[in-house]
Amino acid sequence: MVFFHVAAFAVLVLFISYKSGEELVDAIPVGVCILTLILYGLSFVNGLSWSDYMAAAGCLFAVLLLVRNAERRAGILRHCAGEMKKPGTILAVLILAAVPLLTLGKVVTWWDDYNFWATDVKSIFYLDGFAGRYRNVAPEFGDYPPGTQMMKWWFVHFHPEEFREGLMFAGYYFMNLSFLVPLFRFVKKKNIALMAAAAAALWLFPTCVEVFGCDGCCADLTMAVIYGAFLCAVVDRKHGRLFYYGRQILFLMVLMLCKNTAFLWAGFGILFAIGHHVFLVRREEKTRADGWCLFLEAVFPALTEVSWLLFCVLNRRVAKLTGTALHMAAGSIQIPDVTKELVDAFLTAFVRYPLHRWSTPAVDLSPLALYLLIPLFVFILVKREKIDRRQGWYLGIFSAVSGACFYGINLVSHLTIFAAETQYLEPFAMVSSIERYGAPFTIGSLYLTAHLSMSRAGKGREKGAGRYPFGETAPLLICLAFVFLTADYQSAFRALLGYRTTVSQSLEERAEIVDDAAEDFLERTGAGEHGKSARVLYLRDISDVSWVRNTYISFEASPISVMYANVDAALAGPEEILQILHDSHAEYLYADKIVNGDEMLEALTAGDGFEYGCLYRLAQEAGSAQLVKVEGYDG
Numbered sequence: 001m002v003f004f005h006v007a008a009f010a011v012l013v014l015f016i017s018y019k020s021g022e023e024l025v026d027a028i029p030v031g032v033c034i035l036t037l038i039l040y041g042l043s044f045v046n047g048l049s050w051s052d053y054m055a056a057a058g059c060l061f062a063v064l065l066l067v068r069n070a071e072r073r074a075g076i077l078r079h080c081a082g083e084m085k086k087p088g089t090i091l092a093v094l095i096l097a098a099v100p101l102l103t104l105g106k107v108v109t110w111w112d113d114y115n116f117w118a119t120d121v122k123s124i125f126y127l128d129g130f131a132g133r134y135r136n137v138a139p140e141f142g143d144y145p146p147g148t149q150m151m152k153w154w155f156v157h158f159h160p161e162e163f164r165e166g167l168m169f170a171g172y173y174f175m176n177l178s179f180l181v182p183l184f185r186f187v188k189k190k191n192i193a194l195m196a197a198a199a200a201a202l203w204l205f206p207t208c209v210e211v212f213g214c215d216g217c218c219a220d221l222t223m224a225v226i227y228g229a230f231l232c233a234v235v236d237r238k239h240g241r242l243f244y245y246g247r248q249i250l251f252l253m254v255l256m257l258c259k260n261t262a263f264l265w266a267g268f269g270i271l272f273a274i275g276h277h278v279f280l281v282r283r284e285e286k287t288r289a290d291g292w293c294l295f296l297e298a299v300f301p302a303l304t305e306v307s308w309l310l311f312c313v314l315n316r317r318v319a320k321l322t323g324t325a326l327h328m329a330a331g332s333i334q335i336p337d338v339t340k341e342l343v344d345a346f347l348t349a350f351v352r353y354p355l356h357r358w359s360t361p362a363v364d365l366s367p368l369a370l371y372l373l374i375p376l377f378v379f380i381l382v383k384r385e386k387i388d389r390r391q392g393w394y395l396g397i398f399s400a401v402s403g404a405c406f407y408g409i410n411l412v413s414h415l416t417i418f419a420a421e422t423q424y425l426e427p428f429a430m431v432s433s434i435e436r437y438g439a440p441f442t443i444g445s446l447y448l449t450a451h452l453s454m455s456r457a458g459k460g461r462e463k464g465a466g467r468y469p470f471g472e473t474a475p476l477l478i479c480l481a482f483v484f485l486t487a488d489y490q491s492a493f494r495a496l497l498g499y500r501t502t503v504s505q506s507l508e509e510r511a512e513i514v515d516d517a518a519e520d521f522l523e524r525t526g527a528g529e530h531g532k533s534a535r536v537l538y539l540r541d542i543s544d545v546s547w548v549r550n551t552y553i554s555f556e557a558s559p560i561s562v563m564y565a566n567v568d569a570a571l572a573g574p575e576e577i578l579q580i581l582h583d584s585h586a587e588y589l590y591a592d593k594i595v596n597g598d599e600m601l602e603a604l605t606a607g608d609g610f611e612y613g614c615l616y617r618l619a620q621e622a623g624s625a626q627l628v629k630v631e632g633y634d635g
Helices: 002-020 024-044 048-068 070-084 087-102 111-127 147-156 165-178 181-186 192-208 220-235 241-256 262-281 288-314 320-329 339-352 367-383 389-415 427-437 439-455 457-462 471-486 489-496 498-513 516-525 547-557 574-584 598-602
Strands: 535-541 561-567 588-591 615-621 624-630
Touching: 002 024, 002 048, 002 070, 024 048, 024 087, 024 147, 024 165, 024 181, 024 241, 048 070, 070 087, 087 165, 087 181, 087 192, 111 147, 111 165, 111 547, 147 165, 147 241, 165 192, 165 220, 181 192, 181 439, 192 220, 192 439, 192 471, 192 489, 220 241, 220 262, 220 439, 241 262, 241 288, 262 288, 262 389, 262 439, 339 367, 339 389, 339 427, 367 389, 367 427, 367 439, 389 427, 389 439, 427 439, 439 471, 489 498, 498 547, 516 547, 516 588, 535 547, 535 574, 547 561, 561 574, 574 598
Parallel strands: 535 561, 535 588
Antiparallel strands: 588 615, 615 624
């Protein structure tokens, strides 16, 4: 089915481009958004595999469309041929194919991927959609939205027999690059050297300010590129109303599904669009339709977010940080008094440390340096007559205010929600937080300035701004120079090729952490099998505590949801074990050897004896509860 999926996606993108009359590179992210939302809808009913039939139907539709009308066929083929000849389209196709192929060998190594981003994808893959109530495999991150997971699933589904980590990374990079390839439309000449430089710069671009996406597959980088693409879509008004507002709505809908904090950036985006219309557009075009479109631009993303939150409420999914924030708001949590240390670490990181944490061969930008550079870039655009003075004031004020708001929110979050995480007392860890969570602001702002600097190249020449030594290519060359001077080459190379040297070592380390007892647990519980879903309490002795190992086991066990407990038989009894089962909402229990725990556990089996290393189901009848030995799951 790989052929049908890829062909159907190509048909979707080409159809969008043909019907709207837009360039193919602008249609690609729109197609990705539509595909993401379709998969999101199918996941609610555990029907992701139905996309196989939908893909085949899409291909059949394309054939019928071409066969039935000769005139339409000629128009479609002429449009497609014209688009495929453009340098930007060639670059987009090459990079969207090459990067996934080069990253197929990657394996999960990053802590946050084990905690949620990879473990959840694995569950969605084996369950063909979202897990049911109390069966999500990452309970501490239950309400994390699944937007990025959809594209990862799409790629993992290319090998439906078993979960392949490399395909997950391929899907992650494909989604991120899809929102960046519109920049390729500014490559107008088929110059091999220039095209190669543009392709390299597009891959390097995020590493100028953010490198977590090079090792993991979390949603922050995806949010950043979508937010940047949205800002560009707002200022790029050379489109029909349907495409202009339609893609903005789609971008915001998918953005809202990326992460819990996405509402913040979606809010900034909506405010940017409204302000752009009120201060810049309405003076020239006074139409009621634009007002309604802006209204829908706020409503549809909100409804998307509501759909996910409602699902989480119905299925009792809540994230640890969400709970912490609620307790903090209620005043029921004590915050450590480390305000001065955290503020000092934040200011030191903000002023002095490179945004991407590592030193580069040329220029290291601190968060403060970039924050000051962005309004300077806007000022240069005004001086070069790329944008008018009114637009320059608006963009400069918006970037300054939105950046100040984000950095303020980031500092407050460390003084409250993250105050107990002592690693942020060090500036190196603090700048990591600023870098990762601020990626939508930094990457989005740079994306917008790059778009503006290149999109108005012809206008400046007419007004005497042809002072550039390289003519219309100069803005592109300036953007390339900025990327090549500030990029983190080491991280970018590691993500694309360098990771290969450490794959074996990473797998060996994983095998060492998942010990023999855990391997027996995984084998007995049937981890990694299609359709199997349950919540199991994994019980160990109080002397055998390891939250790191537990996280690794959860990844290996997915789609089985595993809860963990360690007990001291001298202090606990059968009632305590039942309470742990109840609190964890577990349906089954599996136990390793517990010192002096035989009598305690046998009391729960109604005298049938208890065998370690076996799976037991919690049976509740007539107000009593007991453990019944089983060979597998029955629900």
